[in-house]
Amino acid sequence: MDVNFRKIDIDVYDEDILHETELYDSDPRDPSQVLSDARQKQVAVRTALARSDIVGALSSILDSPPYGPGVDEAKDLTLQTLLTILNTTKAAEIPGVVKALSQDEQDTLMKYLYKGMAMPGWGDISGSVLLGWHEKLTEIAGTGCIVRVMTDRRLV
Template identity: 35%
Template sequence: MAKNTGASKFRKVNVDEYDEENFQDNEDADVGVVGPNENEVSNFLNQSKNVEALKAVLQNPPQGCKDKRLKDKVVQVVVRVLSAFKTSDIEKGVNALDSQSLDTLMKYIYRGFEFPSEGSSATLLSWHEKVYAKGGSGCIIRVLTDRKTL
């Protein structure tokens, strides 16, 4: 038989705090300059410096931004940069990136599939293959489990 201890501390827990419907994400509120510099990226592409354009477009991703139009615009710029590479030069571009940039690139690749255009899916699949070869499964897992979306 259970003893009546008179303990009532458990009654002071606010169970609504753990409700999934009331979840509030605490994203970073310090959003300064967001997104890559399009002029700089365009200059690199015009000069056929594709690797530098790739690095420039991955420098400042709009992860904390809530403006969907800005994020969509940045994804289109990234897809434009990825499409500028020849298939034989993709591996050289991937090898020039560090692991954090690879994760960001993988996020852009997945977001690029949301905006299919003529030949973009084939290009994105080629990039996905090369990024996976360098970054491994961990790159994909980090992208899929990250709460900060692009």
């Protein structure tokens, strides 16, 4: 009797299988263009932070984030730039910054917060920073923000 029947990939035989590329439209930009955009945003964020414009820095990094396959370097660069913004923001300023963001930007911020929490050891940022941002974002944007992020197939 064959006991390895559970290791058979039955999706190979299914005609109606749903592929990841069919779930959402990938980024129309070329991967090199996405990386170039991420580097330009990093420079823009640094200048905005030098002027103490946290809302401007956050808005620029959350605008058109890299999605899809083949842009992992741009995704990592964008995440590190965002973590820099989160680290340099004082806890008292967070509610005002979050209120100034649009709903799409709030949702994208939540995606990055979850991605930061998923990093082993949470990378270069302390857990209290990410959890503090998550708390304030949830208070302002509501639990609908969490639901939209969890159901969105596009990963940052």
